[in-house]
Amino acid sequence: MDNFEFRCPTKIIFGAGSIEKIKNEIPHDKKILITYGGGSIRKNGVLKQVKEALNGFNYSEFGGIEPNPKFETLMDAVTMVKEGGYDFLLAVGGGSVLDGTKFIAAASKFEGDPWDILAKGAQINDALELADVITLPATGSEMNCGAVISRISTKEKFAFMSEKVYPKFSIIDPQTTFSLPEKQTVNGIVDTFTHVMEQYATYDVDTPLQDQWALGIIKTLLEEGPKVLKDPQNYNARANIFWCATCGLNYWISLGAVQDWSTHMIGHELTALYGLDHGETLAIILPSLWRIMKKDKMDKLAKMAIEVYGANEFLPKSLLADITIKKTEKFFHKIGRKTKLKEYNINPKEAAVEIKKRFNQRGTILGERGNITPDVAYEIVVNA
Amino acid sequence: MDNFEFRCPTKIIFGAGSIEKIKNEIPHDKKILITYGGGSIRKNGVLKQVKEALNGFNYSEFGGIEPNPKFETLMDAVTMVKEGGYDFLLAVGGGSVLDGTKFIAAASKFEGDPWDILAKGAQINDALELADVITLPATGSEMNCGAVISRISTKEKFAFMSEKVYPKFSIIDPQTTFSLPEKQTVNGIVDTFTHVMEQYATYDVDTPLQDQWALGIIKTLLEEGPKVLKDPQNYNARANIFWCATCGLNYWISLGAVQDWSTHMIGHELTALYGLDHGETLAIILPSLWRIMKKDKMDKLAKMAIEVYGANEFLPKSLLADITIKKTEKFFHKIGRKTKLKEYNINPKEAAVEIKKRFNQRGTILGERGNITPDVAYEIVVNA
Numbered sequence: 001m002d003n004f005e006f007r008c009p010t011k012i013i014f015g016a017g018s019i020e021k022i023k024n025e026i027p028h029d030k031k032i033l034i035t036y037g038g039g040s041i042r043k044n045g046v047l048k049q050v051k052e053a054l055n056g057f058n059y060s061e062f063g064g065i066e067p068n069p070k071f072e073t074l075m076d077a078v079t080m081v082k083e084g085g086y087d088f089l090l091a092v093g094g095g096s097v098l099d100g101t102k103f104i105a106a107a108s109k110f111e112g113d114p115w116d117i118l119a120k121g122a123q124i125n126d127a128l129e130l131a132d133v134i135t136l137p138a139t140g141s142e143m144n145c146g147a148v149i150s151r152i153s154t155k156e157k158f159a160f161m162s163e164k165v166y167p168k169f170s171i172i173d174p175q176t177t178f179s180l181p182e183k184q185t186v187n188g189i190v191d192t193f194t195h196v197m198e199q200y201a202t203y204d205v206d207t208p209l210q211d212q213w214a215l216g217i218i219k220t221l222l223e224e225g226p227k228v229l230k231d232p233q234n235y236n237a238r239a240n241i242f243w244c245a246t247c248g249l250n251y252w253i254s255l256g257a258v259q260d261w262s263t264h265m266i267g268h269e270l271t272a273l274y275g276l277d278h279g280e281t282l283a284i285i286l287p288s289l290w291r292i293m294k295k296d297k298m299d300k301l302a303k304m305a306i307e308v309y310g311a312n313e314f315l316p317k318s319l320l321a322d323i324t325i326k327k328t329e330k331f332f333h334k335i336g337r338k339t340k341l342k343e344y345n346i347n348p349k350e351a352a353v354e355i356k357k358r359f360n361q362r363g364t365i366l367g368e369r370g371n372i373t374p375d376v377a378y379e380i381v382v383n384a
Numbered sequence: 385m386d387n388f389e390f391r392c393p394t395k396i397i398f399g400a401g402s403i404e405k406i407k408n409e410i411p412h413d414k415k416i417l418i419t420y421g422g423g424s425i426r427k428n429g430v431l432k433q434v435k436e437a438l439n440g441f442n443y444s445e446f447g448g449i450e451p452n453p454k455f456e457t458l459m460d461a462v463t464m465v466k467e468g469g470y471d472f473l474l475a476v477g478g479g480s481v482l483d484g485t486k487f488i489a490a491a492s493k494f495e496g497d498p499w500d501i502l503a504k505g506a507q508i509n510d511a512l513e514l515a516d517v518i519t520l521p522a523t524g525s526e527m528n529c530g531a532v533i534s535r536i537s538t539k540e541k542f543a544f545m546s547e548k549v550y551p552k553f554s555i556i557d558p559q560t561t562f563s564l565p566e567k568q569t570v571n572g573i574v575d576t577f578t579h580v581m582e583q584y585a586t587y588d589v590d591t592p593l594q595d596q597w598a599l600g601i602i603k604t605l606l607e608e609g610p611k612v613l614k615d616p617q618n619y620n621a622r623a624n625i626f627w628c629a630t631c632g633l634n635y636w637i638s639l640g641a642v643q644d645w646s647t648h649m650i651g652h653e654l655t656a657l658y659g660l661d662h663g664e665t666l667a668i669i670l671p672s673l674w675r676i677m678k679k680d681k682m683d684k685l686a687k688m689a690i691e692v693y694g695a696n697e698f699l700p701k702s703l704l705a706d707i708t709i710k711k712t713e714k715f716f717h718k719i720g721r722k723t724k725l726k727e728y729n730i731n732p733k734e735a736a737v738e739i740k741k742r743f744n745q746r747g748t749i750l751g752e753r754g755n756i757t758p759d760v761a762y763e764i765v766v767n768a
Binding site: 001002003004005006007008009010011012013014015016017018169206207208209212213215216217219220223224236239240243244247252255256 | 385386387388389390391392393394395396397398399400401402553590591592593596597599600601603604607608620623624627628631636639640
């Protein structure tokens with residue numbers, strides 16, 4: 001096991017009826033800015049519940065944060081925060097709203113050009129306090145300190161991390177997901193699945209407990225995913241899927257283990273270039289990346305075949321790895337997710353050429369062993 | 385899944401060579417009291433490493449905290465803290481030292497008789513800051529806010545919990561466990577095993593992920609336990625066992641699930657009455673409690689037989705539960721732990737009579753369904 005340090009100060013408030021507890025968690029002297037997206041939280045009553053909980057508090061609203069939240073939009077919020085003197089951000093919505101709000105929190109206190117936070121990884125020394133009512137089980141943003149932000153003008157998508165943007169609290173009421181469109185439910189399952197794989201399917205540094213936990217999330221997704229698709233109002237299944245999403249990226253499964261994240265990095269380019277949903281890009285890239293990088297990921301993929309897919313432990317490792325790749329594709333198909341670029345009318349070669357060019361320009365090298373060069377990324381995309 | 389709230393502010397610093405990082409974590413203006421036990425940390429060099437890390441800091445020492453830390457001893461430390469004006473406690477040692485230090489932290493700021501914290505569950509509104517270098521994988525105290533304290537004069541053992549006594553940081557260097565006596569290594573494995581079972585082997589509220597994680601710890605203990613006993617200097621096995629112990633009681637596996645803790649409560653009485661090690665009492669009580677309460681715990685014990693012990697899922701549940709009980713006893717025996725009172729020359733009937741009397745006096749009712757009355761506790765002990 002590798003050495004590690006870990007501290008997550010976020011308070012999780014989980015369960016039906018939790019939204020009203022906001023009022024116990026925010027000091028009354030705060031000037032609150034509620035941030036949200038396109039308005040689904042109006043339709044499903046979540047915004048109303050939030051406002052009821054904030055009765056007597058001093059708050060305003062900033063709506064319109066996009067899926068794949070855009071730097072340009074978020075900078076409008078930063079202006080509003082500075083001019084209005086807000087000192088507490090409450091994100092209400094999915095991971096994009098929360099990621100955007102993390103950026104607003106950091107950018108509002110940043111000296112210099114906030115784009116440097118994304119493009120240059122500039123250090124964040126301070127941020128506004130933030131919290132969230134998270135309504136989409138997917139990104140795990142509710143219990144981590146990372147965020148992914150896009151820029152329209154340059155068609156780029158960047159991630160940043162800072163301990164300063166851990167939510168103070170996150171409210172997870174699985175009932176808020178009853179009304180999710182099926183596509184978003186599926187995206188969330190694929191996103192969680194891939195988060196876990198980015199942290200599991202690398203090389204082995206003898207972390208049996210972390211492996212068990214990672215695969216425990218996968219097993220739960222395989223069981224509970226079809227349940228929520230069949231019956232969107234199944235509370236326990238919704239709760240289990242949400243808790244899988246949170247635990248898929250709160251770092252618990254990868255402490256002391258080796259991480260990858262190249263499926264995400266390549267997927268981000270597909271979103272930036274073609275506007276595909278994040279969850280769509282992952283289902284396209286993951287199986288192709290595993291095929292190209294199979295030798296490097298063999299041990300873990302083979303272990304997964306035995307533990308998750310019930311394969312015979314005496315089969316050759318290479319065959320076991322193939323079983324994991326095929327069964328994973330089969331699961332994505334089962335929950336209604338395509339796994340090929342062509343199915344989205346995207347020319348794989350064109351995409352591969354463009355992504356290789358971008359990675360060459362930026363000097364991007366990916367993978368847990370640092371061996372996914374732009375040329376290898378080309379192979380992954382062209383075969384996706 | 386049940387509703388829950390969770391926040392753990394403790395920073396974990398894990399791995400070989402971590403002790404020197406103390407110096408980055410404690411502000412230089414603190415007046416530190418180092419607390420420890422009987423002196424094993426002198427022999428194995430841990431205290432020396434701690435002092436080197438604290439070079440330039442203002443600190444003193446309080447040694448002599450016993451296994452099953454005693455109220456009377458801890459109150460001496462409270463006097464020292466108050467007279468000396470210490471404002472940071474650094475526990476160096478096992479769970480008993482840390483539990484005792486949590487009590488010192490709370491009692492030093494408590495108005496009134498600190499015994500009320502234990503005997504009456506008095507609320508703790510404030511506590512001294514504390515942190516630890518934990519050297520025994522067992523109690524999980526390094527990442528939770530509970531503690532267990534004994535009182536000599538009344539032969540009693542009580543637990544308390546308060547968010548105020550979460551360690552600020554916990555340093556886990558698995559190398560500190562290389563020199564553990566085998567008996568303590570075994571106690572730690574049994575303690576961790578039982579912690580997990582207190583949180584898993586109850587009734588099912590549809591928490592498949594939590595179940596996977598709980599059983600993931602058990603699988604890891606079964607694999608790694610024999611490794612550390614065979615080769616005490618196997619770093620990775622020591623690291624894995626330590627991380628199992630921490631995760632066995634940092635609440636991660638039981639969020640939203642149902643807990644029991646009656647094995648511990650009955651075991652505490654055996655320690656108070658006969659001076660048995662905590663780990664010894666658990667291996668005695670757990671299997672007997674499972675036999676007596678089998679009907680209530682059937683579903684989870686059966687699931688464990690399939691997931692952990694490889695039993696055939698088509699066997700009757702009752703038989704599967706029996707398999708778990710027998711295989712668990714077998715594992716305890718394999719790592720050198722007795723499972724019967726008689727093997728410690730204790731008369732089961734005598735013990736059962738005394739414990740029933742105490743539970744009747746205190747009105748103690750145990751179990752996740754509140755159906756372990758003093759009479760049922762008698763049955764559990766007399767058959768142990």
